[in-house]
Amino acid sequence: MTTNTNDSNASILSGTSVLPELPVLSETFRIGGDLPVRRIGYGSMRLADGPGDPTGPEARIWTAPADRAAAVRLLRTAAEAGVTLFDTADAYALGAGEELLAEALAPYRDEVAVATKVGVVRPSPTEWVPLGHPAYLRQQAELSLRRLRTERIDLLYLHRLDENVPVAEQVGALRRLQEEGKVRHIGLSEVTVAQLTEAEAVAPVAAVQNLYNLAARDHEAVLEHTAGRGIAFVPFFPIAMGGHTDPEGPVAAVAREVGATPSQTALAWLLHRAPHVLPIPGTSSEHHLKENLGALDVRLTDEQFARLSAVPAS
Template sequence: MTNTTVFRIGGDLEVRRIGYGAMRLANAPHERGGMTAPIWTAPTDRAESVALLRTAAGLGVNLFDTADAYALGANEELLAEALHPHRDEVVIATKVGVLRPSPTEWITHGHPAYLRQQAELSLRRLGTDRIDLLYLHRVDPAYPLAEQIGALGQLQEEGKIRHIGLSEVSVAEIEAASEIAPIAAVQNMYNLAERGHDPVVDHTAGRGIAFVPYFPVARGEFAADGTPVAEVARELGATRTQTMLAWLLHRAPNVLPIPGTSAPDHLAENVAALELRLSEEQFERMS
């Protein structure tokens, strides 16, 4: 499969296929690791975080991902500050639909009025009059899907958002949502070790919908010495992280990984993966 380096979200927002997930730019650097990181306050190393985001843009990254729930909106404010000089060159995606009553709680809330309110707040924090891509952070079973997608559709009709996305959804949910409003992107957890959303990748690829895997790099034993990942990395003269990102890029032409990091060297490593090419044999061996 040809690994093209760009994709058009919604048919018109052209982005390079490795983006940047900004969620981890919160709290103190030592608090950012693991699946239970609080993502609760603005980063204590704000100047370094701003510099990192600008470095990413300088390296050609033009898809940045955030959410209103990340550090209670401080993450959006950070991106607005950092990317202001590049605003016409980048796509900023954000999300609404999750409550954060404490550092350890992430609670789905899809009341249509709440979704519209949070979008208005995101517009203010991002310093823009239109959000490039707004995701429903989670589908809330307490409210009809038609009302949740309808709220985002209303914002789209008002010109306040350009494209609508969904996060952590099934093929059936994508199909149901698509009957209410056009869906431009889907963001699910997916990597070499977490393949439960293979049907979603195939479904979105067939319909020109962007598939944005978060936590795109598998950790631990999956990439240890002697594994197919390690072998292919050696053959390519690449790092194991780069090789796993290259696998995602090869998986389907609509896949847009958004690895996050607060280290400039890791950032450059991730972006460079865009130039790697796997053979079909290497892809199948890793798969």
């Protein structure tokens, strides 16, 4: 994404920029202080594989989508509907996910931000293995630049920390890419507060992408830490499944009160939770895409938010 804002490497790398106070219900957030995005993005992980392949937690995310034209149309519909943050990874379909976004978003490239991830190898459809050797991370970032058809990645996440490589070396590799102008902002995924703090000693971290939703709130401490640091908190799998979808449950009850669907209500809870929370729901359905974006118009009262927050996590 290109903007008219000054985003010199000096200010980015200093880690001293302070984000302005934003109202909880603001529709936008500035990642790293200078990259404005709407607060509901699009997670593209599920745009892979084809009919008959496993879904849900068993999904392999191994091959390009069977209907590429439909996937391109969906991504362009998302951009035209106002999505400005798109998320992918080099591990999704072995790079085919990045190639898909590059093709689909080419007409909108100056209007959207694309986040990708490096640091996981896929030896087989069922394996996701962290690999944080600095040389490997730099190689994968170079491949991501080619597949995304860009000279600078808007937001590059370390997909997972590799316990066999010092954090300083892993994050340091991304910082060098940032210093070279190949990466605008650095992110981390599935990290603890301690890991995030260690990484911040090496480079400014603009975003953290962790599993978080009404049913999975193990990362409350990370959410609070990022709020205090002006770091975007990007929940993946933001819509809770299982018992939280009970048509007679509290989510459905609040949904009826506000005239929304349960999915919209779950997303609205995240948006209400804090102004730096940026959910990235994924879908292969245009109907669900527009339903998800409708959550931006859902307003919860403090009482409704508290009632949802009181629902036990899984």
